[in-house]
């Protein structure tokens with residue numbers, strides 16, 4: 139069983155690791171063979187969508203959301 143991890147990079151792409159399968163809307167698989175990490179564009183500026191090509195830097199993309207901390211037990 140794979141252990142997929144999805145990480146939202148600060149001001150950058152969504153980084154997926156752990157052997158996920160990527161398909162287009164028709165179900166065709168993207169070849170990510172040999173890639174330990176796959177970066178998905180979330181800024182909308184990549185010329186290689188759905189993958190990141192680094193264009194977020196020139197675009198000045200800001201994405202710095204943080205997950206809420208777990209509720210403290212009282």
Ligand code: FES
Pocket residue numbers: 150151152178179180181182183184189190191192193194195
């Ligand atoms: S997140 Fe990198 S090009 Fe969009």
